[in-house]
Amino acid sequence: MQIPSHIAHDRIRDFDIYQPLREGLDFHHSWKALQDSDVPDVIWTPRNGGHWLVLRGRLVERVLSDYSCFSSHTVLVPKETAGVAYRLLPLSLDPPKHAPFRKLLTSGLSPQAVTRVEDRIRALTVSLIEGFQAQGQCNFTHDFAEQLPIRIFMQIVDLPEGDMPRLKYLADQFTRPDGSLTFPQVRQLFHEYIAPVVTARRGGEGADMLSRMINGEVNGRALTDDEAANLCIQVLVGGLDTVVNFMGFVMLFLAENPGERAMLASAPERIRLATNELARRFPLVVVGREVRTDMEFEGVKLKQGEMVVAPTPLHGLDETENANPFHVDFERGEARHSSFGSGSHTCPGAHLARTEVRILLEEWLARIPDFQVAPGFKVEYTGGIVGSVNELRLVWQVPGHAARPLSR
Ligand code: HEM
Numbered sequence: 001m002q003i004p005s006h007i008a009h010d011r012i013r014d015f016d017i018y019q020p021l022r023e024g025l026d027f028h029h030s031w032k033a034l035q036d037s038d039v040p041d042v043i044w045t046p047r048n049g050g051h052w053l054v055l056r057g058r059l060v061e062r063v064l065s066d067y068s069c070f071s072s073h074t075v076l077v078p079k080e081t082a083g084v085a086y087r088l089l090p091l092s093l094d095p096p097k098h099a100p101f102r103k104l105l106t107s108g109l110s111p112q113a114v115t116r117v118e119d120r121i122r123a124l125t126v127s128l129i130e131g132f133q134a135q136g137q138c139n140f141t142h143d144f145a146e147q148l149p150i151r152i153f154m155q156i157v158d159l160p161e162g163d164m165p166r167l168k169y170l171a172d173q174f175t176r177p178d179g180s181l182t183f184p185q186v187r188q189l190f191h192e193y194i195a196p197v198v199t200a201r202r203g204g205e206g207a208d209m210l211s212r213m214i215n216g217e218v219n220g221r222a223l224t225d226d227e228a229a230n231l232c233i234q235v236l237v238g239g240l241d242t243v244v245n246f247m248g249f250v251m252l253f254l255a256e257n258p259g260e261r262a263m264l265a266s267a268p269e270r271i272r273l274a275t276n277e278l279a280r281r282f283p284l285v286v287v288g289r290e291v292r293t294d295m296e297f298e299g300v301k302l303k304q305g306e307m308v309v310a311p312t313p314l315h316g317l318d319e320t321e322n323a324n325p326f327h328v329d330f331e332r333g334e335a336r337h338s339s340f341g342s343g344s345h346t347c348p349g350a351h352l353a354r355t356e357v358r359i360l361l362e363e364w365l366a367r368i369p370d371f372q373v374a375p376g377f378k379v380e381y382t383g384g385i386v387g388s389v390n391e392l393r394l395v396w397q398v399p400g401h402a403a404r405p406l407s408r
Contacts, residue, residue, distance in 0.1 A: 001049075001050055003041055003046060004050070005276075007300075009263070011040060011044045012045070012046070013034075013043045013045055013053075013302060014045060014046065015034060015043070015047060016045070016048065017045075017048065017077065017286050017311070017384075018176075018177070018386075020034070020044065021381055021382075026379075027284075027381040027382075027383060027387040027388075028281075028283075028313055028317060028387075029327075030381075031313040032317050032326075034055065035055045035056070035318065036312050039055065039301070041055050041059060041298055042059065042297065042299070044053065044300075046111045047079075048078045049077055049080060049304065049307070051077045052300070052309065053309045053311070053316075054308060054310050054311075055300075055311075055314055056314065056318055056320065057125060057314060057318035057320065057321035057322075057336065057338070059310070060312060060314055060315040060320070060342075061315060061342045063288070063308050063310040064287075064289065064310050064312075064341055064343055064345070065342040065343025065344070066343070067095055067293060067344065068292070069291070069292055069293075069297070070292065070308060071289060071291075072091055072092060072098075072289055072345060073092055074086075074092070074288075074290040074307065075091060075092070075287045075288055076385060077307050077309060079290070079307050081182070082177075082288075083307070084183075084184075085174075085183035085186060086117075086174060086183070086187075088230045088237070089227060089230040089231045090104075090231070091232070091345060098345070100345075101217055101227075101350070102344070102345075103216075104212070104213045104215055104216040104218070104231060105209070105234075106348050108156065108209030109209075109210065109348045109349050109351065112349050113156075114352050115391035116361070117156065119138075120155065120354060121148070121152055121356055121359050122363065123364045124147075124148055124151060124152065125148055125356075125360055126363050128144050129145065129363055129367055130367070131143075133368060134236030134398055135398075136395060136396055136397065136401060137394065137395045137396070138393070139391065140248070140251050140392040140393070140394050141248055141392050142391070143391075144360070145244045145245075145247040145248055145251075146358060148247075148360065149239070149240075149244055149247070149356055150244065151164070152356065153239040153353075156208065156209050156237070157209050157210070157239075158206065158208035158371070159197070159210075162357070164242040166193070167193070167236055167240055167368040168241070169306055170189055170190055170193070171236060171237050171240040171241045174385065175241050175385040176383070176384035176385070176388060177384070178380050188235075190236070191229055191233070194229045194233055195225070195231045197210065197232065198214055198225055198228045198229050198232065199225070202215065202228075202279065203215065210235070213228065213231050213232065214228045214231075214232070223388060238349055239352075241386050242284065242348075242349070242353065243356055243357070244325075244388075244402055245284055245386055245387065246279070246353065246357065248339045248388060249282040249284070249389055250278050250282060250357060250359075251394065252373070252379060252389055252392055253281070253328065254371075255373045256372070257328070258370075260328055260330070261365070261369070261371075263330060264361060264365055265365040265368075265369040268361075268362050271362055272358055272364075273330070274361075275354045275358050276335055277329060277330055277335050278320065278328065278357070279339040279340065279354070280335035280336070281316060281317075281325075281326070283312040283313045283315065283316045283317070283338070283339035284312070284313070284339070284386050284388075285339070285381075285385065285387075286309060286311045286312065286385055286386075286387070287309070287310065287312075287385065288309035289307070289308050290305060290306070290307055291305060291306045291308060292304065299396075303344070312337070312338045312339050312341070316335070316338070321336040321337075322335060322336055322337075349394070363385075368396050370396055371396040372396070373392070373397055375395070377393045379391075
């Protein structure tokens with residue numbers, strides 16, 4: 001592509017946020033390698049329509065939260081395709097317009113609302129684990145991570161479990177597109193799915209999260225059908241993919257680190273706080289903002305309408321924010337990160353996500369305190385708006401059965 005004339009040569013790097021992986025490195029070390037390479041803190045890449053990238057934690061936090069300079073009208077690149085297709089609610093609105101729409105979804109995800117489903121989360125967690133515990137092995141991704149958060153979420157929004165594969169596929173095409181659909185097609189298919197749900201629940205008495213959003217008010221008026229659909233799609237995209245992938249990274253870490261595994265297994269009361277350190281160490285989300293007006297920023301000229309991508313992995317893993325950032329330190333006092341965002345759009349699902357991971361660790365470690373990656377299994381990753389461990393196969397010893405070879 002033509003490189004705009006205001007972009008200095010020393011700022012240009014060829015980097016594709018959808019293909020960040022470097023040979024031999026995992027998702028997080030690949031992003032970190034960009035931060036550690038000899039580049040300025042703000043660079044520009046011609047990929048994905050051409051956009052800026054900030055590479056330091058303080059800048060990630062600033063870009064995500066300073067809406068006076070950086071608008072969330074567009075959060076994905078390429079701006080003209082993914083960005084336009086992803087203009088959902090409330091993410092695409094800046095304060096003060098953002099608040100009344102956000103209010104419609106926060107009550108369904110509040111700590112009180114999560115407490116109401118905690119027993120169900122625990123019961124499903126236990127039944128999934130006990131379903132494969134005696135086998136001494138599982139495909140963690142398929143048998144657990146793609147089951148628990150999605151099934152709980154489908155209950156919260158009162159959609160049939162049978163729709164899970166279709167919705168998960170669509171959510172994945174926004175966050176890690178495999179080329180099978182264009183961004184406008186993903187948006188269209190989401191709309192075709194959700195429009196009849198909006199119609200059916202409009203005016204109803206349903207207590208589920210979608211019904212309450214659809215029948216809510218903004219500034220004293222009812223939502224339009226389009227607004228209701230855009231809110232619902234945002235919640236579906238946020239809820240269907242992120243926790244699944246976060247769990248994959250956490251369990252891979254514990255499978256490979258016996259010391260940390262033993263520490264949490266022997267002191268389960270530490271798991272609650274540990275989830276914050278795990279969120280710092282395993283950030284997944286890579287989103288951006290649109291520049292509001294021409295401005296000087298960290299020594300570069302930004303032009304109105306340009307995109308600035310703020311990769312959350314580069315906040316928690318920035319050593320100027322957290323000493324020894326790759327070390328998971330459950331004693332770390334303050335873990336600084338933007339793993340759940342920063343500012344007015346900070347993830348409203350964070351409490352649900354942390355609760356699900358906490359319960360997973362409590363119930364798993366009580367039953368399977370020792371486990372490893374299956375011998376010979378090669379762990380692979382995919383980058384994108386939400387990074388992922390593609391698949392994770394785990395093994396453990398079952399008392400009374402012949403010991404499995406446990407090392408990789
Ligand atoms: C580990 C799990 C999760 C991670 C890492 C995560 C991360 C994030 C991040 C970084 C943002 C901010 C995006 C931005 O500023 O542009 C965000 C926003 C959002 N997330 Fe999450 N999320 C997670 C789980 C969830 C869940 C379970 C739900 C819903 C059930 C959810 C729903 C949302 C919504 C609706 C927004 C937009 C909020 C707004 O615009 O005010 N997320 N999330």
